Amino acid sequence: MCPESIVWADLRFNRNAPSNRRLIPNGWRVEKVETPDYVSNVTARESPGLLVFEFDRPDIPSLSSLSSIRRRFAAIPVLMLTEYHSEALAIWALRNHVSNYLVVPISQHELVGSVEEAMTASNTQGGNPIPNELRFRSIACHKTAAAVSYVKSHYHEAVREETLAEVCNMGVSAFSRIFRKEQGKTFRDYLLDYRIGKACELLRTPGVNVTDVAFTVGFNDGSHFSRTFKRLVGQTPTGFQFIESQKTTNNVQNSTSHHTH
Known part of the structure; x- marks a missing residue:
């Protein structure tokens, strides 16, 4: 390409x-x-x-x-x-x-x-892999679309709800209510889910340090990151990293075995 x-x-x-x-x-x-x-x-x-x-x-x-x-x-x-x-x-x-x-x-x-x-x-x-019939949320969520975009660009920083309310030209109370209605979760939960999703991507990188990942996705405390990660993912960051590394190893071995035979 x-x-x-x-x-x-x-x-x-x-x-x-x-x-x-x-x-x-x-x-x-x-x-x-x-x-x-x-x-x-x-x-x-x-x-x-x-x-x-x-x-x-x-x-x-x-x-x-x-x-x-x-x-x-x-x-x-x-x-x-x-x-x-x-x-x-x-x-x-x-x-x-x-x-x-x-x-x-x-x-x-x-x-x-x-x-x-x-x-x-x-x-x-x-691109947009979602079928046409399911794309109504992109229209319905227009009032908080700027907040979602802001989170994607600034998730690694301290993100305050007041800032996002201002970005969307709303008061904090109205923003909180409308964000939950449009996104299906509170702003705080949305931000945590996004950060942990990014952490999962980084933890798939061989040899990456868990503490570095925590700080990279916006956590200032490694213990808080580990607790939040386990609550949302169901396992510790180290456990997730180990399982992902095993998957990679198995894929490599299977690929090598395939080419050998």
Whole structure:
């Protein structure tokens, strides 16, 4: 799967070294930019299928630029390439909804695979797999749609009901009543369910730390996260992670056995 176009932001300090842009297959349309302001301008003009940010050692201004551009063009998937890697930087990337975080050097196969994965995820999120006859809720829920969208973008932060009421141009009492009517649950329960759903996605990543997951999805206390996760999922985060890793192992073994025979 090839995006119609790619905006490639080369924000490295050392541009004498060859860019990983050379790994992009021939025939893919790529526009290279070298300043954050120009990234915004070109993205607004081109509406690309993918944004790629290439760093050697990211600094605060360049990361702030990525975050700002990510918020402005939330529908466009983002890949982040970096020579410098740390756990804190990886968590930052997760919190800013970077589609894939790659530590260079990488192969062309890995880069192309990441592009395809980002595009597939973007298409899945953008599509609507619900049958037409069941789509009435998207119309019925229009009064609190802005609140739902806000939660999806800010679930990892402290989200206050007062803020969402303001986003929806309502008083807190009216917002609380209408949100429960339209979404089928209280705002607080909706936020918890969304956070735990994101936590389940992250816990399927091999080797991810449970405490890191807790903070990444908006919990400030690991014990509270574990209790909430067990109450909603039926097992501890560690237990869920173990079961998911076993599934992955079994799938790999079955696939290997299939190819062997």
